[in-house]
Amino acid sequence: MEHSKTARAFLGMNAAFSLLTGAALLTAAGHFGELLFANEAVWQSWTLRILGAGLILFGIDLIFMATDRFVTKVQVTLISVLDAGWVLGSALLLMFAGSLFSGTGTTAVVIVAVFVTIFALGQYLGARKIQAPLSLASVTMSGGKILATVSRKVDASQDIVWRVMSDHPGYADVADNISKVEVVEGDGIGMQRRCYGPKGENWLETCDYFEAGRGFGFRIHTEADDYPYPISDLHGEWVVEGNGSGSKFAINIEAEPKGNFLVQTLFKLMAKRQFKAVLADLADAWAARMEREARV
Template structure:
């Protein structure tokens, strides 16, 4: 369940509004100065252009937050606090420096502050609805590698969790990027399975770690002709440990991107958010099945 939707909606509206004003101030500061200020002065266009550049940077940051399903309550409240600072600053300008502004300028400052207040309130109340995901996913760079991990505690005994984790054909039911999984050969370490992507592409995966009831790992054969991702090496490890109440499973992924330094850097930047989403969704879907089977 996406509990951050309302907060991200208002973050997005805030971003669009800030970006629009920022672009206007950067590219037409002289025109804006004529409308806003009562008397012309040399410093006005420079100040407005700097303000516009700041708003554009602010808007770009908001766009990243608005498109991040895992945005935190604290992050959203911080933006609302910045918006409050804008509102208070606008009020201070109108009280202590009102002689600088034309009638239109004063109205424009008030109008902008009203819009900002709406965004701040929407973000604030939206932040109250945010609940941290039970699937704790993280992605980080380590040299040339990308390390991704997700953990989830479930109300299911270890044997049920292990049974679900090792039900390889039904792995496709919980992995959004896989349409089908077939066991090709073997069992335990050395076992091979074939995974199919959403467009029919397929690749082999070989089990290179198997600790009955605890953990298993797969090396993905990324050298397949139609392997769909720009990754030269990929390894995944799945494990489960018992808890006082239920169990905790973890998925660890280690990926090495293909290409030169620039393409690897761009891939890491783009993949971090996508990996986190894929792993969290996978863990959520797996947890639902594990708890359902534990109750059966």
């Protein structure tokens, strides 16, 4: 979602500040205890270490949010509320327990609160610009498989949507990871098409489900020598149904990663966000073509 850029930029700055502050407190708690507090006490070092560890975990969470195109308004607003809580807590701490801090410590608390206030305001204002995506994509894990789906409502009749969906060579115009699609043989169930990747790699796909005007499915031949993804089994279905004066289409993908448990786990973690972005971009591009043809 392009409208999330501002919010994600402030989340990124917040993440960097939290990680740096947390690392400093965690690794040099004794030194900072001497600087920040008016009188030394045993509890100061372990308190600062706990705070540092918490800030690092918070910063890591913010990194995931800052790099997520699909971060929601609610998620960003919640972070802004937490930041506001930090600022309020800092004010109360200085108000009721200010004697605990040295002059340097008081200044440090105020400076940190100022930065956090900037992050909170930037995130809040950025969150107001975030709009819910028109293409609703999700990725889940079940039984060792990745289940990815995206759906999109379009202002085009079911006939037009079906015509665009069943234009197999035209699929390459909307799929960023495919440069060319050619029908090898057949029509309907048993039809084969060959897909080409951006580097010329190619593989066959066989239609194993077909319902004219409604949907089709393909089993992808991932055993091809130059198939570019670490997937042992892959199946996709493309379906459309009427939706009021328009239509709604969906793409459903079921994939089983290759490799041992560790390799599969790492792939699933990385693929979860990537699949979501790829499917959302594909649905957006497809919808644009469908609606363009509907206007013609």
